[in-house]
Amino acid sequence: AQKVTQAQTEISVVEKEDVTLDCVYETRDTTYYLFWYKxxxxxxxxxxxxxxxxxxxxxISGRYSWNFQKSTSSFNFTITASQVVDSAVYFxxxxxxxxxxxxxxxxxxxxxxxxx
Amino acid sequence: DTEVTQTPKHLVMGMTNKKSLKCEQHMGxxxxxxxxxxxxxxxxxxxxxxxxxxxxxxxxxSRFSPECPNSSLLNLHLHALQPEDSAxxxxxxxxxxxxxxxxxxxxxxTRLTVT
Numbered sequence: 394a395q396k397v398t399q400a401q402t403e404i405s406v407v408e409k410e411d412v413t414l415d416c417v418y419e420t421r422d423t424t425y426y427l428f429w430y431k432x433x434x435x436x437x438x439x440x441x442x443x444x445x446x447x448x449x450x451x452x453i454s455g456r457y458s459w460n461f462q463k464s465t466s467s468f469n470f471t472i473t474a475s476q477v478v479d480s481a482v483y484f485x486x487x488x489x490x491x492x493x494x495x496x497x498x499x500x501x502x503x504x505x506x507x508x509x
Numbered sequence: 510d511t512e513v514t515q516t517p518k519h520l521v522m523g524m525t526n527k528k529s530l531k532c533e534q535h536m537g538x539x540x541x542x543x544x545x546x547x548x549x550x551x552x553x554x555x556x557x558x559x560x561x562x563x564x565x566x567x568x569x570x571s572r573f574s575p576e577c578p579n580s581s582l583l584n585l586h587l588h589a590l591q592p593e594d595s596a597x598x599x600x601x602x603x604x605x606x607x608x609x610x611x612x613x614x615x616x617x618x619t620r621l622t623v624t
Contacts, residue, residue: 436618438613440615
């Protein structure tokens with residue numbers, strides 16, 4: 394069975410601080426996909442990144458970066474120089490290849506508050 | 510702005526009412542989804558439509574009835590709901606179901622309150 398654990402329920406940081414959101418996953422498949430979504434107070438889930446299990450290259454997109462390590466089954470997300478607009482709930486999610494991208498299994502989410 | 514549009518944004522209904530939630534996308538996606546999200550919880554899958562046919566029903570009670578009239582529209586018909594059904598209902602779409610190059614795109618959701 395697949396499982397996603399986001400151990401951090403809530404994090405508060407002061408603006409301009411860096412923050413890392415942890416995600417640990419479990420799966421028996423060798424081919425799987427990992428995602429991060431952002432859910433601001435307005436409610437919609439905003440897709441941030443998708444990574445397949447064969448691509449361990451870390452990725453940077455502006456202030457966002459992702460560290461995928463298969464050895465530790467982790468897919469952590471770092472926001473550099475955080476801003477108030479980064480305040481949201483962030484979900485890590487997993488799908489296994491035999492089911493394609495559905496159904497996604499979400500972690501419980503990490504609520505990030507960035508204080509000015 | 511999200512490319513998946515959901516209406517209404519908010520809905521309050523009594524337990525004897527019949528209402529419908531609507532979802533629309535014009536990205537040419539052929540898979541559409543309904544998720545339910547309770548407060549401080551992750552989204553939970555309810556239904557998946559693939560090429561306008563229901564492909565997944567996650568044992569959802571029959572008081573929730575999905576409908577996919579065409580590839581751009583997805584409805585969720587509600588009847589005789591319970592207060593515990595109050596939640597954020599999220600619609601999503603993807604290019605096709607099971608495509609590893611197609612992440613889900615979510616709408617803003619409908620916040621439903623059942624009184």
